[in-house]
Amino acid sequence: MPDVTIECRDLSKAFDGVHAVEDVSVEFEAGKITALIGPNGAGKTTLFHLMGGSLAPDSGEVLLRGRRISGLPSWETARLGVGRLFQDVRVFGRLTVLENVLVGFRNQAGESFWKAVVARLAVARQDRDLAAIAQHWIDFVGLRGFEETPARALSYGQQKLLALARLLAQGADVLLLDEPTAGVNPAMVKPLLALLRDLAKDGKTIILIEHNMSVVIDIADWVYFMDEGQIVAFGLPHEVLGDKWVREAYLGL
Amino acid sequence: MNYLWHIVNMAGIYAILAMSLNLAAGYTGLLSLCHAAFYGLGAYTATLVMVDVGFDFLPALACALIVTALLSLMIALPSLRLRGDYFVLATLGFQIIVFSVLYNWVGLTRGPYGISGIPVPKFFGLEVDSVAKYALFTAVVGGLGLGVLWLLAHSPFGRLLRAVRDDELAAAALGKNVTHVKTIAFVLSACFAAIPGALFAGYMRYIDPTSFTLTESIFIISMVVIGGAGNFAGPAIGAVLLVLLPEALRFLHVPDSVAANLRQVVYGILLILLMRFRPQGLIGEYDFE
Numbered sequence: 001m002p003d004v005t006i007e008c009r010d011l012s013k014a015f016d017g018v019h020a021v022e023d024v025s026v027e028f029e030a031g032k033i034t035a036l037i038g039p040n041g042a043g044k045t046t047l048f049h050l051m052g053g054s055l056a057p058d059s060g061e062v063l064l065r066g067r068r069i070s071g072l073p074s075w076e077t078a079r080l081g082v083g084r085l086f087q088d089v090r091v092f093g094r095l096t097v098l099e100n101v102l103v104g105f106r107n108q109a110g111e112s113f114w115k116a117v118v119a120r121l122a123v124a125r126q127d128r129d130l131a132a133i134a135q136h137w138i139d140f141v142g143l144r145g146f147e148e149t150p151a152r153a154l155s156y157g158q159q160k161l162l163a164l165a166r167l168l169a170q171g172a173d174v175l176l177l178d179e180p181t182a183g184v185n186p187a188m189v190k191p192l193l194a195l196l197r198d199l200a201k202d203g204k205t206i207i208l209i210e211h212n213m214s215v216v217i218d219i220a221d222w223v224y225f226m227d228e229g230q231i232v233a234f235g236l237p238h239e240v241l242g243d244k245w246v247r248e249a250y251l252g253l
Numbered sequence: 254m255n256y257l258w259h260i261v262n263m264a265g266i267y268a269i270l271a272m273s274l275n276l277a278a279g280y281t282g283l284l285s286l287c288h289a290a291f292y293g294l295g296a297y298t299a300t301l302v303m304v305d306v307g308f309d310f311l312p313a314l315a316c317a318l319i320v321t322a323l324l325s326l327m328i329a330l331p332s333l334r335l336r337g338d339y340f341v342l343a344t345l346g347f348q349i350i351v352f353s354v355l356y357n358w359v360g361l362t363r364g365p366y367g368i369s370g371i372p373v374p375k376f377f378g379l380e381v382d383s384v385a386k387y388a389l390f391t392a393v394v395g396g397l398g399l400g401v402l403w404l405l406a407h408s409p410f411g412r413l414l415r416a417v418r419d420d421e422l423a424a425a426a427l428g429k430n431v432t433h434v435k436t437i438a439f440v441l442s443a444c445f446a447a448i449p450g451a452l453f454a455g456y457m458r459y460i461d462p463t464s465f466t467l468t469e470s471i472f473i474i475s476m477v478v479i480g481g482a483g484n485f486a487g488p489a490i491g492a493v494l495l496v497l498l499p500e501a502l503r504f505l506h507v508p509d510s511v512a513a514n515l516r517q518v519v520y521g522i523l524l525i526l527l528m529r530f531r532p533q534g535l536i537g538e539y540d541f542e
Binding site: 052054073074075078079083084086090091092093094095099100102103104106108109110111112113116117120123127166170 | 401404405408409410411412413415416418419420422423424425426427428429430431437441483538539
């Protein structure tokens with residue numbers, strides 16, 4: 001039985017008459033890596049916004065383990081287990097690398113203003129514990145030594161790695177990754193893909209928007225091809241990438 | 254000597270006021286044009302409770318905090334969902350409303366006549382009846398308030414405020430209830446502004462609405478911007494600088510009639526120069542992009 005964690009049913013969203021997403025029905029399974037590919041403007045990022053709660057659909061729904069989440073604000077969707085890596089990265093520019101990752105953790109007692117003052121010793125202890133875990137993720141993504149650097153001083157690729165470390169701290173089990181390898185130095189791509197495979201093995205649901213076909217062929221278990229707001233093809237990577245339409249319209253072959 | 258103590262008192266009061274605005278504007282990115290209104294609400298509530306009800310200073314301060322918290326919540330709830338610029342306009346509206354009420358509700362506030370005869374604050378039985386003693390009093394009460402503010406700023410809560418300031422969308426994607434966070438930051442900031450209001454009332458022993466105008470709100474913003482937003486000590490430095498500035502002009506033998514206007518010109522020039530060459534202020538972290 002496929003373990004579908006998140007799915008969209010007949011999802012539609014239009015902006016000023018332009019159908020960004022049109023009657024999209026897709027399913028994503030736990031323990032699998034699914035790639036969402038297609039030309040620019042196909043609606044892939046819009047679909048992620050709809051799934052993540054930054055946008056509400058005009059019609060249709062998004063279900064997380066059977067529960068309707070479309071229309072919920074993004075902070076609620078995030079608390080229910082959906083994590084996002086944005087195409088334009090979105091790190092907290094004036095915070096340090098370490099602070100960025102620390103913000104990611106859930107259920108921090110110290111984020112309550114009351115506890116921050118009244119229970120400051122317990123809060124300090126929790127923060128120290130979290131800092132150790134944060135350091136682990138910072139080391140993992142290859143940003144060791146940059147802990148005290150303000151995030152805005154990092155390069156685009158480094159910021160992407162930081163956003164990934166922050167996402168790992170969040171511990172979400174559905175990961176919406178918008179072009180995770182774009183801008184990342186080639187030496188880092190292999191460990192990054194290995195990490196994604198490990199996360200999938202751990203049971204996480206990984207959904208990638210990707211333009212890099214070698215990445216798609218390397219790790220995707222399933223592919224959806226999207227064009228002009230609609231799902232036009234789907235299947236195993238080699239099936240979709242071998243499809244005539246896809247090859248002409250998208251791959252330029 | 255008394256004159257020096259007076260400057261210390263005013264610098265202390267303004268330092269706390271500037272640091273209260275910093276919590277909302279510097280740390281959370283919420284530019285408030287109504288902090289003079291919160292300052293005034295603190296002053297008037299404490300005053301009315303001391304003069305009309307007969308409470309001592311500390312219970313009056315507690316009342317000032319409660320009233321200011323409630324009123325700031327009333328403005329925050331509808332406004333914090335508005336996009337940045339519109340939020341600023343909403344705070345402008347609130348500042349104007351509060352001043353209007355203080356000025357026109359003569360039955361409650363005595364309007365433009367102001368309220369005099371504010372009793373000398375009693376601190377655990379001791380009367381704070383000299384300018385020098387008041388400086389110590391301000392240091393103690395203010396110090397406690399700033400201690401709490403320091404704990405907040407250097408905690409995961411403070412870190413969360415700065416994250417929300419830097420990128421609301423990313424903070425929400427991490428599961429943070431951004432509107433809730435902004436509301437708490439704004440209400441806390443208002444409460445911390447009420448403290449110097451009560452201190453001011455107990456010090457001057459007379460208050461009137463002209464101390465709590467939009468111009469005053471802008472003066473507070475200037476302190477934060479000049480000293481440095483988003484940094485804990487920056488606004489205090491800005492406050493001290495701007496309180497000392499008129500004294501410096503006096504020292505240069507500028508006649509009083511000219512000095513008042515010259516002061517405004519100097520503030521304006523300072524702000525423009527800083528925005529051009531050092532938008533983060535003297536020691537700030539945030540540059541109001």
